Amino acid sequence: MLSCSGRLFMTYFTGLLGGIIFYFLHLPLPWILGSLMAMIAYKFTFSQKVIYSTFLKNISYVILGIEIGNTFTDHTFQLISPYVVPYLLFSVMLIAISLLFGFLISKIIRLDAATGMLGAVPGGLSAMIALSDSIKSNTVYVTIFHTVRLLAVLFIVPFAAVHFFAHGETGQRASLAIQTDDPLFWTVFAYPLFFYLAYHLRNRVPANYILIPMLSTAFLNIAHLPAYPLPDVFSIGAQVMLGVYLGQSVSVKELIKSGRYVLIFCFLSMVVIGISFIFGYLFHLMTSLDMATSMLSIAPGGLVEMALTAQTAGGDPSVVGSLQTIRVLMIVLILPLMLPHIPGIKGRSR
Structure with a gap:
C-alpha cells in the first residue's frame, strides 16, 4: 500500500x-483534458479514492488567472465595451x-424543480453546489x-473551436501571455500577494x-506596468493540476x-451547447469579433478553459476572459436572488 504522500504523487x-x-x-487542451481523462481511467481501473491537494488546485487557478490577466492591454476594456450589451442579451437568453x-x-422525470434548474444552468460547479445547498435541492x-455538462463542454467546445471556428495562427501553446511592452521582473513578487488577497476574499x-x-494582473498591464510572464512550465503544471482536480470530481x-x-442531462448539455453556437454566430455577425472569440465568449x-481554447484557436483570450467573467458574476450574483422566488422553489429558512 502506498503512503498518503505516495498516493498524492501517483495522482499528479x-x-x-x-x-x-x-x-x-x-x-x-491537452494538459487539462489529458490529466482529466487519466484520472477517470485511474479511478475506474484501480477503484481507488484519488488523493489530491486543495492547495495545489487553488495555486493552479491563481497561475492561470495571472496567465489570462497577462493577455489584457489598456485597449481590452475599450474593445469589449461596445459588445457588453449584446453579450448580456445573449447570455441572459442562454x-x-x-x-x-x-x-x-x-416535471417530465418527476425531479424537484430546483434540482432540475440548477443542474441545467451554465454556471460553475462549485457555485452551483453551494447554491443547491442553500435552497435545499x-x-x-x-x-x-x-x-456531465462539464465533460460535454470540455470535449465538444474546444474540438469545435479548433477545427471549425479557428482562424489565423493556431497551436498548442502552453502559455497565454501576450506581451506588448517589456515586462517588469519585479512584478513576480506581486503574485504571492494576489494569492493572499484571493484567500482572504474567498467568502x-x-x-x-x-x-x-x-x-x-490586468490592472498592472493597463497601468503600463507589464507583468512578468511565468515560464511555460508553470502554465503546464497549473493545467495538469486543474485537470486532476476536475478528474477526481467525476464519480463514474x-x-x-x-x-x-445522466443521459437526459447529457442531451440537454449538447442542446445548450448547440444553442450557444447559434448565439455565438449571431454575436459574431453583430460585432467585429472573429468567430472563435465570439463562440468561446x-x-x-x-472561464479558464475557454480562454485557453481561445489561444489555441487563434481567438482573443482577453476578450473571452472578460466576457466570460461578466456571465460568471451575473450567475453567482443574480441567480441566488431570483431562484427562491420561482414557484415551487423555497430557500432555506434562516
Missing part, C-alpha cells in the same frame, strides 16, 4: 502522463433557456448533472482564485447509478 504523475499523451496526439429546459425536464444530482468574491489574480459510479438522468464553459 498519472495526470501528467495523460497530459503528455494528449499533447502528442495534438488534441485541444441562461433563461437553460433554466426553462431544466424546469420542464424536472438535491446536491448530489446537481453535482452529477454539472459533471466575498466568486471564483476568487481566478478573478482576483486575473484582474490584478454515481454517473452509472444515475442512469437515465458565449459557450457554456469555464
